[in-house]
Amino acid sequence: MIVVSCHSSKKEEANDYFYRINNEVSGLINQPEKIKKLKEREQKKYESTGEHKYQLSSKYVELFYDFNDSEDKSDEFGLNQIPVVYELLMLNNNEYDYITIACNFNLAHQFEHRSPKLSMRFLDEAIKLDEKSGKKYYLPHLYHFKGRILFYDKKYTEALVFFKKSLQNLEKTRGNLIYISSMHNNFALCYEMMDRVDLALKEVLEASDILENIKDPTPGEVSFLYNVKGSMGEYYYKMKNYKESEMLLLQVLEFYKKNKNYGHELTNSLTRIFALYNDTAQNEKMKGIVNFAISLEPKIPAISDKIAINEMVQAYYLKINDSKSVKSLCKTLVLLHRKNDEKSNERLTYISDKLNNFIIKNIDQKHQHKIDDQKVKNTLMLIAVCIVAIISGITIYIIRKANKKEKELADKEKIILTKNKEILEQDLKLKEDKITNLHLNLNLKIETEKTFLENIRKMKRSKNVDAEKMMTDLFLKINNLIQIDKKNYDLINESSLENKQFIQKLSEKFPSLSNSELKFCVYYKLDLSSKEISLLEDITEGSARVYKTKIKTKMNLGRETDMNIFLKNL
Numbered sequence: 001m002i003v004v005s006c007h008s009s010k011k012e013e014a015n016d017y018f019y020r021i022n023n024e025v026s027g028l029i030n031q032p033e034k035i036k037k038l039k040e041r042e043q044k045k046y047e048s049t050g051e052h053k054y055q056l057s058s059k060y061v062e063l064f065y066d067f068n069d070s071e072d073k074s075d076e077f078g079l080n081q082i083p084v085v086y087e088l089l090m091l092n093n094n095e096y097d098y099i100t101i102a103c104n105f106n107l108a109h110q111f112e113h114r115s116p117k118l119s120m121r122f123l124d125e126a127i128k129l130d131e132k133s134g135k136k137y138y139l140p141h142l143y144h145f146k147g148r149i150l151f152y153d154k155k156y157t158e159a160l161v162f163f164k165k166s167l168q169n170l171e172k173t174r175g176n177l178i179y180i181s182s183m184h185n186n187f188a189l190c191y192e193m194m195d196r197v198d199l200a201l202k203e204v205l206e207a208s209d210i211l212e213n214i215k216d217p218t219p220g221e222v223s224f225l226y227n228v229k230g231s232m233g234e235y236y237y238k239m240k241n242y243k244e245s246e247m248l249l250l251q252v253l254e255f256y257k258k259n260k261n262y263g264h265e266l267t268n269s270l271t272r273i274f275a276l277y278n279d280t281a282q283n284e285k286m287k288g289i290v291n292f293a294i295s296l297e298p299k300i301p302a303i304s305d306k307i308a309i310n311e312m313v314q315a316y317y318l319k320i321n322d323s324k325s326v327k328s329l330c331k332t333l334v335l336l337h338r339k340n341d342e343k344s345n346e347r348l349t350y351i352s353d354k355l356n357n358f359i360i361k362n363i364d365q366k367h368q369h370k371i372d373d374q375k376v377k378n379t380l381m382l383i384a385v386c387i388v389a390i391i392s393g394i395t396i397y398i399i400r401k402a403n404k405k406e407k408e409l410a411d412k413e414k415i416i417l418t419k420n421k422e423i424l425e426q427d428l429k430l431k432e433d434k435i436t437n438l439h440l441n442l443n444l445k446i447e448t449e450k451t452f453l454e455n456i457r458k459m460k461r462s463k464n465v466d467a468e469k470m471m472t473d474l475f476l477k478i479n480n481l482i483q484i485d486k487k488n489y490d491l492i493n494e495s496s497l498e499n500k501q502f503i504q505k506l507s508e509k510f511p512s513l514s515n516s517e518l519k520f521c522v523y524y525k526l527d528l529s530s531k532e533i534s535l536l537e538d539i540t541e542g543s544a545r546v547y548k549t550k551i552k553t554k555m556n557l558g559r560e561t562d563m564n565i566f567l568k569n570l
Helices: 002-026 032-049 052-064 081-092 097-110 116-133 139-152 156-169 174-193 197-212 219-238 242-258 264-279 283-299 303-319 323-461 467-487 489-509 515-525 530-537 541-554 563-568
Strands: none
Touching (some): 052 081, 052 097, 097 139, 116 139, 219 242, 242 264, 264 283, 303 323, 515 563, 541 563
16 A cells, blocks of 8 residues: 555656646747757756656657747648657556646647547547546646537537536636636637527627736737637627627737738638628728738648638639639639648648557557566566465474474473472372371370370279379370370471461451451361360350351351351362
8 A cells, every 4th residue: 555655646746747847848939949958958857867757758848849830830730749749658658647638638639620530539538537637737628629629510519518617627817817718709609600699799708808808918818819809700790780890800900910920810800801891892892801812822821721812812803703813713722722632631641650650559569568567477476486485485494393392392391290290299108108107196196195094094093002103104104195296296387387378368368357266267177066166265165156157147158058168168
């Protein structure tokens, strides 16, 4: 999880880095030398660090090399980018989302007019990735672009949905005002095609207000404002408000003439005002527009715009019945269409070759990736087998070592048990010998005591017994009894120690018992009767029984419990 988290963090950092590079290089448009220096900077980073992201960033900057170098910016722009884009895609190999999104977005632009279906495929891939990333690198512009393709496919309702999604995802910042205005202009285009010119005019007026309220507008924002005004003039024209339409269209035409903008916008402006003058029968003004268009035609770079200009001029000559000029223009238009077809075929061949090369390279790359992946898998398998073998070896070694230790411990325990057994047997034998001696001594003591008592009885019966001799015999008997006790001293001590331990244990368990009660417990353990206890303690037999009852109560013993047995088992 830590490895995956770190890898994900690095990918996000790299994606943000590409985003910053894009913003940096976008600010260098029309500055080719600075763009090349930026490319060199990124290349040096790659050479010094070897990091893949710098290789990608240096290649990404190449996409901006000929941004404004094409002869026909409307048709040719980006055509030379296709090989760079495909190379960038292959280098990236879907590793970083930003690069994949940017490349798919670029390719969607390349094929917008040449193959809308292919363009949509690239676009959908870019949208899916951008939505998944949650970063919205290009998302508003991707939605806008998809809406535009749907618009060209005459799916106006669907186009509106994506234009609205684009507007919803655009933050209302100063830099986005031109895009917000553009969305309202796109709404207007959709409503126009849906025959809702009133709604189209409403949207285009809102787009115009946004742009006109910008303080210190950029050249791009000013240019787009006049583009919007051109659309506004078109809608007024359709609503037959020719005066308002003419005023706006002339403003737009003067703006493009002043700025020497010979692109599609100027051509579109000329054809719009020509249609207005044609419908309102303003022939002199129409003638002026045609003459200006004829003088302008050589300066127009795009063949499609040249065709539009010549068709407009041809329509004028047809209106005034100038058949000679019409025939001449027919020849010019045939040549232009042929040239346009040739150029389209060249582009198509070029694109097909690049696509085929990319497909072949992509197949080779995938095949190589499979080989590399298999090598990696084989290496990992070999490493796994080695690890398993090492772990198995270590496990076997540990188990054997543990078994050996267990065996050694078992042997040691066996020796200890044997020694303990021997010691216990010796202790038992000593105990048995002591008990045997005790029995013998007790027997001797009993016999001596019997003789002692017999002598006392004789003394009582005989009145003329020699007292001194009798006392000597009694003295000897008593001395014998003392000697017997001395011989049993060790056993007596052992018994006394056991009594002390018993009393201590009993006192800990039943702290409420007094010393005299503890002594009585010793008597009960020895199975002495109440009568025997009364003789030893010089009390009545009844008092001895009362003591017993009182002790049982303190011990919480029931009537049915035999206290003598209870004390022996304690």
